[in-house]
Amino acid sequence: MKPEEKARQEIDILLEQAGWVVQDYDEVNLQASLGVAVREFPLKSGTADYLLFADGKPMAVVEAKPEGTTLSGVAEQSSKYIATIKESLPYIINPPPFSYETTGTETFFRDLRDPEPCSRRVFAFHQPQTLLDWLLEGDTLRERLKRLPPLIKTGLRDCQIEAMGN
Numbered sequence: 001m002k003p004e005e006k007a008r009q010e011i012d013i014l015l016e017q018a019g020w021v022v023q024d025y026d027e028v029n030l031q032a033s034l035g036v037a038v039r040e041f042p043l044k045s046g047t048a049d050y051l052l053f054a055d056g057k058p059m060a061v062v063e064a065k066p067e068g069t070t071l072s073g074v075a076e077q078s079s080k081y082i083a084t085i086k087e088s089l090p091y092i093i094n095p096p097p098f099s100y101e102t103t104g105t106e107t108f109f110r111d112l113r114d115p116e117p118c119s120r121r122v123f124a125f126h127q128p129q130t131l132l133d134w135l136l137e138g139d140t141l142r143e144r145l146k147r148l149p150p151l152i153k154t155g156l157r158d159c160q161i162e163a164m165g166n
Helices: 003-019 075-088 128-137 141-146 158-163
Strands: 021-024 035-043 046-054 058-066 097-102 108-112 118-122
Touching: 003 021, 003 046, 003 097, 035 075, 046 128, 058 075, 058 128, 058 158, 075 097, 075 108, 118 141
Parallel strands: 021 035, 058 097
Antiparallel strands: 035 046, 046 058, 097 108, 108 118
């Protein structure tokens, strides 16, 4: 078995454990479950390893790599796929904001809505309902944190102010 095939087997299992129904592109049924992961989804910029649909809407791209691959440079490939989803699926108003890069043993996640999006290591794929809920929230947590009011320093010691990062 090739390393890519082994990684895909592991990724399929991880997606299923998170509540995604994994399907091949030529047999896709987006109504099979709340969350459907479609393998080898064709896009104008290439073929996404997986395109995740929640409630029939594209939510995320998953870029799969063989175990041992350094994932730090893979985010650019995921971004390229996300940028062309809107062109490939014209009923989408905004391209999906989520991406994953994974080897099946290591997984990174990125939310492109963040003020400074960057890939972060996660222990598992998110459940379909979680991605839907995040979209309904509108702004990301990091965006909301940027709008916190300034720290009121009255009555605080210097060490307390320093602990708050101000």
